[in-house]
Structures are given as C-alpha cells and as structure tokens.
Amino acid sequence: MTTIIRSLLFLLTVGLLAMSAAKPTRVVFFGDSITQAGVGPGGYIDRLKKMLPSDQFELIGAGIGGNKIYDLFLRMDDDVLAKQPDVVIVWVGVNDVWHKASFGTGTDPDKFVKFYEALVKKLKAANARVMLCTPAAIGEKTDFSNQQDGDLNQYSQLIRDLAKRQNIPLIDLRKAFLEYNMKNNPENKEKGILTTDRVHLNEAGNILVAEQMQKALTEAVK
Amino acid sequence: MTTIIRSLLFLLTVGLLAMSAAKPTRVVFFGDSITQAGVGPGGYIDRLKKMLPSDQFELIGAGIGGNKIYDLFLRMDDDVLAKQPDVVIVWVGVNDVWHKASFGTGTDPDKFVKFYEALVKKLKAANARVMLCTPAAIGEKTDFSNQQDGDLNQYSQLIRDLAKRQNIPLIDLRKAFLEYNMKNNPENKEKGILTTDRVHLNEAGNILVAEQMQKALTEAVK
Amino acid sequence: MTTIIRSLLFLLTVGLLAMSAAKPTRVVFFGDSITQAGVGPGGYIDRLKKMLPSDQFELIGAGIGGNKIYDLFLRMDDDVLAKQPDVVIVWVGVNDVWHKASFGTGTDPDKFVKFYEALVKKLKAANARVMLCTPAAIGEKTDFSNQQDGDLNQYSQLIRDLAKRQNIPLIDLRKAFLEYNMKNNPENKEKGILTTDRVHLNEAGNILVAEQMQKALTEAVK
Amino acid sequence: MTTIIRSLLFLLTVGLLAMSAAKPTRVVFFGDSITQAGVGPGGYIDRLKKMLPSDQFELIGAGIGGNKIYDLFLRMDDDVLAKQPDVVIVWVGVNDVWHKASFGTGTDPDKFVKFYEALVKKLKAANARVMLCTPAAIGEKTDFSNQQDGDLNQYSQLIRDLAKRQNIPLIDLRKAFLEYNMKNNPENKEKGILTTDRVHLNEAGNILVAEQMQKALTEAVK
DSSP: OHHHHHHHHHHHHHHHHHHHOSSOEEEEEEESHHHHHHTSTTSHHHHHHHHSOTTTEEEEEEEOTTOOHHHHHHHHHHHTGGGOOSEEEEEOOHHHHHHHHHTSBOOOHHHHHHHHHHHHHHHHHTTOEEEEEOOOOSOOOSSSOSTTHHHHHHHHHHHHHHHHHTTOOEEOHHHHHHHHHHHHOTTOOSSSSSBSSSSSBOHHHHHHHHHHHHHHHHHHHO | OHHHHHHHHHHHHHHHHHHHOSSOEEEEEEESHHHHHHTSTTSHHHHHHHHSOTTTEEEEEEEOTTOOHHHHHHHHHHHTGGGOOSEEEEEOOHHHHHHHHHTSBOOOHHHHHHHHHHHHHHHHHTTOEEEEEOOOOSOOOSSSOSTTHHHHHHHHHHHHHHHHHTTOOEEOHHHHHHHHHHHHOTTOOSSSSSBSSSSSBOHHHHHHHHHHHHHHHHHHHO | OHHHHHHHHHHHHHHHHHHHOSSOEEEEEEESHHHHHHTSTTSHHHHHHHHSOTTTEEEEEEEOTTOOHHHHHHHHHHHTGGGOOSEEEEEOOHHHHHHHHHHSBOOOHHHHHHHHHHHHHHHHHTTOEEEEEOOOOSOOOSSSOSTTHHHHHHHHHHHHHHHHHTTOOEEOHHHHHHHHHHHHOTTOOSSSSSBSSSSSBOHHHHHHHHHHHHHHHHHHHO | OHHHHHHHHHHHHHHHHHHHOSSOEEEEEEESHHHHHHTSTTSHHHHHHHHSOTTTEEEEEEEOTTOOHHHHHHHHHHHTGGGOOSEEEEEOOHHHHHHHHHHSBOOOHHHHHHHHHHHHHHHHHTTOEEEEEOOOOSOOOSSSOSTTHHHHHHHHHHHHHHHHHTTOOEEOHHHHHHHHHHHHOTTOOSSSSSBSSSSSBOHHHHHHHHHHHHHHHHHHHO
C-alpha cells in the first residue's frame, strides 16, 4: 500500500516537474557488468524505463564489465560527463573486492575511498546530482559465509560513510539484498534468489533493484 | 554460578578418574602459532595447567607458526602420535584462510575438509580422542566487516559439520569469540578485545580459550 | 640418428629384461590434469603405450585435475602404493604455482619441498623407483614474460635440487619445453606450440613429453 | 672513457642551454617508494643533484610509497602539473605487480596500459616532456626465478611498447639491472647487489639509477 501511495506521489512529483520543465531528467547509470546487463530486456534499467514516465526521465546505461572504481574515474569524462547528466547513479564495488581473490587485482580500501571521492567531486563540479549504491552481493548465503562477505560489508560501509559525510543520497542495495534473502532464502543457497550466479541479477534481482532505484529517484527529484 | 557447579563436577570427575587411573590423561594441543604461543607464560595452555589438577592431566603443546591443516597432517606422526596422546585438541584454520590474501597460499575449502577428515581418521585409528575447534578470529569487528569473516564463517561451518558427522566434541571458539565481542566490543574495534593483533590472543583471549577448553575437557573425560 | 640408436638400445634393453623377467615393469604416472588427460587417445601415456613393448611395460595413469603436491601425498596410498608400482613418475607443480593467482590457494615453496620429500620417502619405502619431472609451462612465451615464469623456474629448481640431493632421475620437462619453444616459437606466442591453452598439451606437446619419458624410462630400466 | 666524453658533451649541451635560457630545466621524478627514498641523502635524486649543474637543472621528487600507475594518475594534477615541470620522469610498476601476491590489489596489464596512456596524454597536454622507466626489480636472482619476474618482464615490455608507440624516451632500468646483475651477482643472490631488500636501492643501485637518468636527461635536453 505504501508503495501505491509512493507511486502516486511520485507520479504527482513527476507531473509537476513535467509542467515546469520541458526537458526530461537525464539519468546516467554508471557501473560494471551488472549495469551493463541492466539495459538489456528485463534488466533493471529496462524495467525502470517502463516504471517511469518517458517524458520525465531519460535513462542511459553506462556500465562496462569488470569495472572497478578507478575504471569509472578514468572513463567518466567520455562516458558520463559528455552526456551532461542531471543525475548519476554510481553502482560499483563488486569487482574491487572480487578481483582480489580471482586475479590479485582488487582495490585497496583506502584507494577505493580516494577514487570514489575524486569521482564524486568531479561529478558535482559538473552540476550532476550524484547517488551512490552499495555493492549488492557476491553470494547469497545468509549466514555470512560467502567468501567476500567481510570485504563487501567493509566496502559498503565505506560507501555509506562517504554518502553521509557528503550528504549524498544512498541506495543501500547490500542492505536490501540481505533483507530480501533473510526472508526468501531459508535454505541458505548461494545463488538463485536474486542472482543467477552469485553476482548478476536474475528477474527478482532486477525487479528489486529497479524498485530501489525508482524509490531513490523519486525522492531525489522531489 | 553454573560455572562453579560445573567446576565442582569437573573436580569430582577428575577425582573419580584419579582413583581408577594412575596415569594422567595426556592431552596434545595441535595447532598453529596461537597454540605455539599458548605454552608461554600466561598462554592458554599455561593457564590450563593451573586450572586442571596436574596429577590428572598432562598437557603438551604442539603448535607451529604458519601451520595449515595439511601441515598438521604431514607432521602428526612425529609431533602427535609419537607422544601417544589420550586426547588431541585440533585448532587450525586461521592460516588456511588468511594466507589466501597475504601469500596466495591458503587452502581450498574442499581440500580443507579432505585433510581434516584424514587427520581425524588417523588420530582415531591411534585410539586418541579427538576434539575440534573452530578458528576464532581474524579481526574482531562485530559488524561482519573483517576481510576474512566470510571465509572464517565458512571454514568454521565445515568444521562444525565434520564434528557433527563424526560425532566429535566441538569447541566452537569462533562462536565464543563473536559472543564475547558482541558484549565487550561496542566500538567495533578490530583488535584489543581478545587479540593483540586481530589474530593472536591477549590476556582476555587466553582466559576465554582456557575456559572453553577446560569445559570441553571436563565433558570429554566424564 | 641418435634417436634411432637410442631406440635400438632401448629395445635391446627391454629384450634382455624380457628374457630375465616374466612380469612387465609397472609404471604409475602420478600427477594432475595434464596426466589425467595423458591416458586419453593421443595423450602422452597413450602414446607411450605404443612406443614401449606392452609385454615389458604396464603403464597406469594416476592423474587428477587440480592436484598439487599435497593432494598427491594425501591420495598416494590408495592411488599409487595400492597398485604396487615398480616405477612412479611424479609430475606436479603447475597448480602449486598457478593457484596462487587464480584462487589464492597455491603452495608455499618450503611446503612444496617438504611434501615432495615426504612423498618420495614413502614411495622409496615401498620399493618403488621414483622419477621426478619439472612443471613444463604456464604460457609459452619465450621472453620470460609469462606471469608465472619466475615461480615456475623457482619450483623447477627446487625439484632439480631434490632430485640431485637424493640421486633420483629427473625428467626436466621445463627445460625441454623452453628449448623447443626457443626454436619453434619465433613469434613469442603464449600458446599453441606445445599446449592448447598455455598449460595442457597439444599433439606436439604430448609427443615431446612421451619422447622425454621414453628416454628416461629406458635409462631407468637399463 | 666514453662516460667522460659523454659528460663533457653533456656539460657543453648544458652550457649552450645556459646561454640561451635563464631558467633551469625543471624535472619532476614521479613514482613510488623508490623515488620517495631517492630524495634522501645518497638517494638517486640526491646524487643527480650533484651530478648535474644546479643552474641548469631543478630536480623535484614526487614519489609516494605504495603507488601504482593509477595512484600517479589520481594525484598528478596536484603533485606534478601544479609544479609546471619541463620534464617528468615516470618510474612505476613494481607495486602494480607486487601487490597482486601480497595484498590481492595489483593492476591488470590492460588497465596498466590504459592508465599509463592517460597519464602520458595529460602530461603532454601540459607541455611536459615525458620519460618512461621500466620497473627495475623484485628480487635480483639472475636465473629468472624471482617470483614476479614473469610479470615484471611483461609490464616492462608494455612500457617499452608504449614508449616506442608514442616516441617517448625510455630509461630501461630493468634491462640495466639485469645486465648489472649478470656481471656482478654470480651467486644468484636475491638481494644485496643493487637493492637492500629485493626492491629498494642500496648505494650501488642509487648510483646505477642516477647514471641512467643522467644519460637520459642529457639526451633529452640535447
């Protein structure tokens, strides 16, 4: 029910925006392979396009597989700022953690924060509103025994701290995923609840992310 | 209070054992650097020597720094079986997890179980009673954001499952450490509560481990 | 030409052996996925069967994918000693090095030597003649720029030193692969010369290994 | 003797420059802990200051411990461009390789090139002349059995290729170190020839690097 009211409010907000502004709000989704897949059919960006009025929102995917925070920083001029976005939703962190074990090329936590701060600074300087996401999952087991859980929790906290410190809206996907799994993953499965392969989103995952993003975008444009 | 009653029961048990058996129960503590330090002044084995009647228990340390499960397996003939122990308390796992990140030489979970099973099999064949411990901690933060928390939880669960499967007494130090930290580490510190350096025991840590071991030994010799 | 003479000598040796001994020499090939594939059609063990007289030699593959030195040690009773081999050719090391980068679960050099020594000791105690091989390749580039070249050279040297120290025949496959590549890989390709995928043998690789093994077996049974 | 002639030529060059230009050439040394130590007494930058006429050259150290290529990129505006350098000598790569094994946070080869290219592009855009160095050593053994030799050779080649592709002067320190060790390290020691600890420069190392830099600077300002 709250969802319905929220949706109505959202549409109202959007309607008011529509009257005052001719141009739709341009949102760039800036991230890794999860975001790259998000523009495909059924992906979370594809879903958001149907959930948000197209005359109010222009949604642009800017995800590239394997990207870590410093990859985003390196390509932000070309792939984000060149598009003159009104809003940039940054969702990164899985590879910064995961690549430690799989390639030996993850990102140190202090460097992660430094690059994230530099990224945010540059986005703000370009008058883009920034929204941050926490990395959702590498494994869905609910007993905190996924190999990267410790690191994912640490890096998520670093992002939460950064959002708080700079008063930036946060989409806490890690929290949302954990809560969803606590309810819907009684067998402590490592995948198949919100992901296909412990990391990338299945249908339920795309729906959950789209809902979280919709909610955040609604509050951001209020 | 239960502790007092338990201690009395323990002394009673020990007393009965004393009447029936002339020889003290020989216990070998088989592990890594934590156990190696355990025999030093104030170490958990040193403390246990004072907590248990010396005519009832003979305590022998067999810890070597950097050891993983397969190192224990390799040296068990010389360092454990040659001593003809009545009880062997195996405490290993921290390096199997930790060395993944620090040297690239940790232990795969399936290999961990295989070697642990082979170790237990050989100890049982030598008529030693076996007791298993879970790895206590690599970092004491209570929000599950220590880098190795995911893996430590997984390997601890593998040990719990093995103990259950083979009906072996378990000393769940990881559980004990987490509970202690939940109560005594409100500031989410990474060390200094039960460890000096996130891994090795400080005074409180040695006391906690000694208590857990005493309790388990009591129940084992009942 | 030398090859022809060597082959004749080999057949002569084998012939003399044939007269004196009714039972063929039982050779177990003990190793990882490369050896596991070696028994398949065109594999190096399959080729050796055709290159050696079947009444003189019985060749048995005992390779399991992903095995490191300590995995061999753990399963040697069941998979090797139970077969009462006359000769055991040990070929291991690639995963001990490779798994450092890909899983964080490689083998420390000092542990590698310790387990290898324990393995050899046990094989000798069972009256098996042992032959050691160096790990051939992880990448075939000839300018020493394959990521694991440094480690492979180190572990190969550890094996050479062990062979020398204990007077054990050595099949120096790493040396043979390097020499072959120096001649036949002018374009500094990373695969396709002796391997299909930088590690596992293609046809030329299987032929080269079979020849090296034949030569070594010939000298061993002289 | 060639060195004397070269030095005379160099002084001549510098003399001619002195007549035409009042301002000394400002050189920034941009790198990691090796460069950070280079400004200390006896360090290679300290030595260069004595080897080059101070009215002709102003030498500024900009090294920070633990830096990888992307750290240089992140801080180049503040630490290099703000100093309006005439020449920037970039010396990086050891941590990009080393941190794979020690922290799981090295740099992928393709990312290494991407960031290096972006760095060079920005330096050139600021009208700085750029000079590249190859990473000298992680271990001094001459039989290519230092653990990171394969990677160091690969990353050095990536730098050589970049220098060639963009027609940038190259100071091939890896080559110089290897050649020096081939002559002066007959016992295949892992440290103590040019380094104190396999990586950081001892006196001979600082002298060798200073000579290489002097030579390159001479040719650059010709």
